Amino acid sequence: MKRFGEEMQQRRKSTRKSPTMLDVAQSAKVSVATVSAVVNGSTPVSPELRSRIETAIQQIGYKRNTIARSLKIGTTRTIGLMVADITNPFFTDVVSVIQDVLHRAGYAVMLCCNDEDINLQDEQIELLLDRMVDGLIIAPAGEDAHLKRILASASVPTVLIDRLCDGIETDAVILDNRRAVLDATAYMLSLGHRRIGYISGSLETSTGRERLAGYRAALDAAALPFDEKLVQIGNFREKDAYKAAMQLLTSAGRPSAIFSANNLMVIGVMKAIRDIGLRCPDDISVVSFDDFPWADVFQPHLTTIAQPVQTIGEQAAQLIIDRLSGRGMEPPRRLMLQGRLIIRDSCRPFPLTAPHATA
Amino acid sequence: MKRFGEEMQQRRKSTRKSPTMLDVAQSAKVSVATVSAVVNGSTPVSPELRSRIETAIQQIGYKRNTIARSLKIGTTRTIGLMVADITNPFFTDVVSVIQDVLHRAGYAVMLCCNDEDINLQDEQIELLLDRMVDGLIIAPAGEDAHLKRILASASVPTVLIDRLCDGIETDAVILDNRRAVLDATAYMLSLGHRRIGYISGSLETSTGRERLAGYRAALDAAALPFDEKLVQIGNFREKDAYKAAMQLLTSAGRPSAIFSANNLMVIGVMKAIRDIGLRCPDDISVVSFDDFPWADVFQPHLTTIAQPVQTIGEQAAQLIIDRLSGRGMEPPRRLMLQGRLIIRDSCRPFPLTAPHATA
DNA sequence: GATCTTATTCGAAACGTTTAGATTGTGTCA
DNA sequence: TGACACAATCTAAACGTTTCGAATAAGATC
Structure with a gap:
C-alpha cells in the first residue's frame, strides 16, 4: 500500500498543475491581491509582506500565468510577423533584427510564412489574429480584397514591410x-x-x-x-x-x-x-x-x-512598438529607404572592346 | 446634439471591444453554453438553434477569444522554437519546414534566436515558457546547468534539434x-x-x-x-x-x-x-x-x-506533435540522420600532379 | 395517466489573473 | 477622546471561455 501511495505521489508530481497565485497567497498568509501587487509592483507593499511573499514564490516555484493575465488586461505582448518566404535571405535578415528589437522590448514574435501564396496568406493572418497578437508586421504576398477586409476588421495595428498594398493605410517601411x-x-x-x-x-x-x-x-x-x-x-x-x-x-x-x-x-x-x-x-x-x-x-x-536590412528591421519594429505605446491614433507613417548599387564584376562593357573580345 | 451622438457612436465603433459569446447568445436567444457547443461542435445541437446561432455569429462578426479558451482548456496550440541563429541558412531551412508542418497541424510558432549566446538562450526559453507554449523545439547554444533546470521544471515536452545536451533526456533529431x-x-x-x-x-x-x-x-x-x-x-x-x-x-x-x-x-x-x-x-x-x-x-x-534539412524539420515537428497528442509518457526518441558528401571542385590532389602544378 | 428514456438546452462554476473599491489599522491633531 | 488622513491590505467582481450536472420537453412504455 505504501508503494501504491508513492506511485500516486509520483504521478501527481509529474502531472500536477503549476502553482497559482492562490497557492502563494495561502502559503504567505496574505490575499491574492497582495501577491499580485508584489509580482507586478503595481501597489506599494510593506517590506515584511513583500519578503514573505517573495520567499513563498521561490519556495513554491510560482510562475505567473500569462494567459490569465492576458485575458484580464487584454494584451499578449506578442507580435505576429508574416513574410513571404523565410528562406529568402533578405527576409531572414529582416526577421532576425525585428525579432531582436522586439524581444528587447519585451515582445514575443509569432512567425508565419505564406510561401508567396495569396490564399495561405489569409490563413496565416487569421491564425495570428486568432492568437490575439497585439500587432502585425507583414510583407504581403499580394493584395486581395480579403486581406484588406481582415486587416480592417481586426483592430490591431499593422506595419507593412517591403511591400505596400494600396487600400491599406498603415505604417510601412519600404525601399525606393x-x-x-x-x-x-x-x-x-x-x-x-x-x-x-x-x-x-x-x-x-x-x-x-x-x-x-x-x-x-x-x-x-x-x-x-x-x-x-x-x-x-x-x-x-x-x-x-x-x-x-x-x-x-x-x-x-x-x-x-x-x-x-x-x-x-x-x-x-x-x-x-x-x-x-x-x-x-x-x-x-x-x-x-x-x-x-x-x-x-x-x-x-x-x-x-x-x-539596408538592418534599418528596415529596426524601423519596422520601432513603428509597431510606438503604435502600441500611446501613438495609437496618429496618422500612418511611411518610411522609404534607399538601396545601394554595389558594383562588382558580373558586368562587362558591350560590345566587348577588351582583349577578351569573343567575336 | 445629433452630431455629438454620432461622434460617440463612431468612437464606440472604432474602439469597442470585440463581441463575445454572450453577445451571440443574446442575439440568438440561447445560452452561452449552446453557442459554445456549436462553435466547438462538442455537443449535438438542434438544426434550428444551430442555424440561428450561426447567422448571429455572422451578423455580429464574432471571433472566439483564444486567450480565454486557452486559459480554460490549458493549452495554447503554440510551439516555441529556438535556434542559435536564424540567419544561418541551415536553421532558416529547418525553421521553414517546421513552421510549415506545425501550421498544417494547427499550431502557431513562436520564434526565438539566441545568437549563439548562452545567457540570451535562457532568457529566450523563459520568454517562451512565459507565453505558455505547449511544446519546445530548440537547438541549444550550449548546455549550462540553468537550461537543464528550466527544462526540468517546466513540464512542456521538448525536442532538441541539431544539437544534443547531455543530461537532457528528450526527443531529439540530430545528424551523424x-x-x-x-x-x-x-x-x-x-x-x-x-x-x-x-x-x-x-x-x-x-x-x-x-x-x-x-x-x-x-x-x-x-x-x-x-x-x-x-x-x-x-x-x-x-x-x-x-x-x-x-x-x-x-x-x-x-x-x-x-x-x-x-x-x-x-x-x-x-x-x-x-x-x-x-x-x-x-x-x-x-x-x-x-x-x-x-x-x-x-x-x-x-x-x-x-x-537533410527537410527531413530534420519534418521529424522534429512530428515528434512534438506526437508528444502533444497522446504519446505523452513514452520514452524519448532519438533520430540520427546521415549527411551526404557532395563532391564539387574546391579540392585538388596534393601534392599537385596536374598540369596546373605551381611549383 | 404515471413513469422512464432520450435528446436538447441551460445555469453556473471553474480557469488564474487584475483592479476598483471597501476595510482595517495606525498615527495626527484638535 | 474622537475625527480624520493615510497607507497597507483585502474582498470580490470582472476577463471570455468550457463543461459538468441539472432542468426541461417530448416520446415511449407500462
Missing part, C-alpha cells in the same frame, strides 16, 4: 525600389548594353511593379524603346526564374545583360546561363536585386543592389 | 556529425592532403564536439598524428572563422586543405584565403559542412556536406 532599379539599369546602359533582359517578381506585389517601373524609367530616360519580350515573370523564386531566363536566353534577340529582381531568382538565372553554356560576365552581364554576404568571395562577383 | 566529418576528412586525405586545417564551431555544442571528433577519427584511421595547431575555434560565425583561418594560413606549417565546420564559417575562410592572396582550389583545398543552393553556380564550386 524604382530608384534602385533605375540606377542599376542606368549602370548597365552606361556599359553599352541595349538589350537588357528583366526577370521580374510577381506583379501582384508593389515591389514587383515598382522594380519593373524603374527598369522602364531607365529605358525612357535613355530614350530606348521598351521591348516586352525582354521581360519575363519569375515570381521571386529560383525555379520560375530559371525557366524565365531560359526563355530569354534561347529567344531570337538574346539580351547581352540580365537584371534579376531579387536574390533567389538570380540563382536560377545563373543556372540557366550555365546550362545554356554561356559564361558570366564574359558572354552575358548580370545584376541582381539584394546583396549576398558571399558576393565578393565567390565568382562571378555579383553586382547587386543592397538593401 | 562524426560520421559526416569523418567521410569528408577521409576524402581530403585520399587526395593526398596530410596537413588539414580544421575550423571548429563552439565546443560547448554537441555538434562542435562531434564534428571535431569525426576529424580526429579520420586521422586516427589513417594513422596520422593529430596536430592541435591545425585546429582553430571559429564559433560558428563568419567573423571568428575569418580570424581563425588567418591564423592558420599565416602560421609556419600552413595546411594544404581546410575543413570548415559550418556554412557561415566557410565564408570567413574564403575571405581569409582571398586576403592572403591564395586561390581555392589551386593553392588550397576547402570542404565545408552544410550545403548552399548556389554552390554549383558560383566558383569555386564548394565541396560540402549536405544535411
